[in-house]
Amino acid sequence: MPRLNWRLLGSILALLFSVQTQAASIKNTKAEADIIPPRIEVSARYSITLSPELEDALRNGLTLPFIYEFKLTKPRFYAWYRQLAEGFGANAELTQRLSYQPLTKQFRISAGGITRHFASLDEALIALGHIKNWSVMDGSDLTEDEFAGKLRLRLDSAQLPKTYQVSTLGNANWQLESGWVEIQLHRNTETEVGQ
Numbered sequence: 001m002p003r004l005n006w007r008l009l010g011s012i013l014a015l016l017f018s019v020q021t022q023a024a025s026i027k028n029t030k031a032e033a034d035i036i037p038p039r040i041e042v043s044a045r046y047s048i049t050l051s052p053e054l055e056d057a058l059r060n061g062l063t064l065p066f067i068y069e070f071k072l073t074k075p076r077f078y079a080w081y082r083q084l085a086e087g088f089g090a091n092a093e094l095t096q097r098l099s100y101q102p103l104t105k106q107f108r109i110s111a112g113g114i115t116r117h118f119a120s121l122d123e124a125l126i127a128l129g130h131i132k133n134w135s136v137m138d139g140s141d142l143t144e145d146e147f148a149g150k151l152r153l154r155l156d157s158a159q160l161p162k163t164y165q166v167s168t169l170g171n172a173n174w175q176l177e178s179g180w181v182e183i184q185l186h187r188n189t190e191t192e193v194g195q
Contacts, residue, residue, distance in 0.1 A: 023049070023051055023172070023173070024049055024050050024051035024054055024155075024173055024174075024176045025047075025048075025049045025176070026046050026047070026048050026049075026129075026153050026154070026176055026177060026178040027046065027047045027178065028044065028045070028046055028151075028153075028178050028179075028181045029045045029046065029047055030043070030044055030045040031043075031044040031045075031151045031181050031182070031183045031184065032044070032183060032184045032185065032186040033147065033149060033183045033184075033185055033186060034133075034186050035142060035143065035144045035147055035185070037140075037141065038138065038139050038140060038141060039135045039136070039137065039138045039139070039140065040135070040136050040137050040140060040142065040147065040149075041133045041134065041135055041136070042070055042131070042133075042134045042136055042149075042151060042183065043131060043132045043133060043134070043186075044068075044130075044131050044151055044153075044183075045129060045130050046128075046129035046130075046153050046178055047129060048125045048128060048129045048153075049125075050121075050125070050176075051173040053173045053174075054155075054173060054174065054176070055121065057164075058098065058099070058100050058107075058121075059100050059102075061100070061102075062099075062160070062161075062164065063097050063098065063099040064097070064098045064099070064155060064160075065095055065096075065097050065098075065155070065156045065159040065160070066095070066096050066097075066098060066128060066153060066154065066155055066156065067093055067094065067095045067096075067153070067154055067155075067156040067159075068093065068094040068095075068096070068131055068134065068151065068152075068153050069092070069093050069151065069152050069153075069154070070091055070092040070093075070134075070136045070137075070149060070150070070151055070183075071083075071091055071149060071150045071151075071180070072091050072137065072147075072148075072149050073148045073149055073150055073182075074146060074147060074148030074149075075142070075146045078142075082137075091136065091137060091149075092134075092136035092137060094111065094112075094131070094134060095111065095156065095159070096109050096110070096111040096128055097109065097110045097111070098124060098125075098128055100121075101117075104117075106118060106119060107119075107120070107121055107123070107124035108124070109124060109127055109128055129153070136149075144185055147185060148182070148183070149182075149183045150180040150181060150182055150183065151180070151181055151183050152177065152178050152179060152180045152181065153177075153178045154176060154177035154178065155174070155175075155176035155177070157174060157175075
């Protein structure tokens with residue numbers, strides 16, 4: 001009877017376990033804002049990982065809607081007023097849709113009538129996780145000393161087709177969200193101003 005190679009079996013089981021447990025995630029690596037009266041501009045970077053289940057759905061024709069959400073937290077009275085006016089939702093939202101085109105074998109991101117094409121999923125996820133100079137709260141007269149806010153990125157399952165909405169309830173592979181992160185204020189230094 002042949003002897004069982006336990007080391008090889010352990011390696012195979014570890015590999016199978018790591019493949020099956022690859023979880024979807026969104027992690028924030030940067031979130032900052034510039035106060036440019038009369039608006040606030042937000043820039044952020046996220047690292048996005050899709051689960052095998054989400055990637056399969058994407059490759060089989062499902063468009064994944066991701067939504068950036070901004071929420072003002074300071075000054076408190078103005079933030080409370082804005083929350084009341086917005087129905088306690090986000091103060092600003094930006095939706096980007098990730099899809100796959102099987103004929104061209106390209107991934108694309110659509111937002112506000114603009115579509116960008118990418119050769120690989122990794123390139124598309126990097127682009128999806130990067131937002132620069134997003135203008136939020138136009139017409140505000142906030143100063144740098146008064147401002148504080150939060151930002152998050154999430155997969156908006158409410159925009160999925162109804163059949164997927166039902167199947168995503170309680171399924172951790174479809175609950176993809178970064179969580180709220182505090183936005184750091186980007187302050188121009190004298191060297192940046194002089195350049």
